[in-house]
Amino acid sequence: MLVLSRKKGESIVIQDHIEVTVLAVEGDTVKLGISAPTHIDIFRQEVYTSIQEANKESATPLAANIEAFMERLRNEDKKKD
Secondary structure, three states, X not given: OOOXXXXXXXXXXXXXXXXXXXXXXXXOEEEEEEEOOOOOOOOOHHHHHXXXXXXXXXXXXXXXXHHHHHHHHHHHHHHXX
């Protein structure tokens, strides 16, 4: 991990396209401004983690759905006989 010190109003640039600017420091809270191309998604870490978990859950087939699909295939095979 790269660790940098920045003061209010100072920025860092990531790969020519993303600029992160320190907007304010209030106690333990730092407000950041991020300028990036519109095709780059920017999320708070906890939101990103939630999205990843939801994607994983939706990509995992439920046992009931698999059983229903298999039953449907068996019924279609019986109709062909």
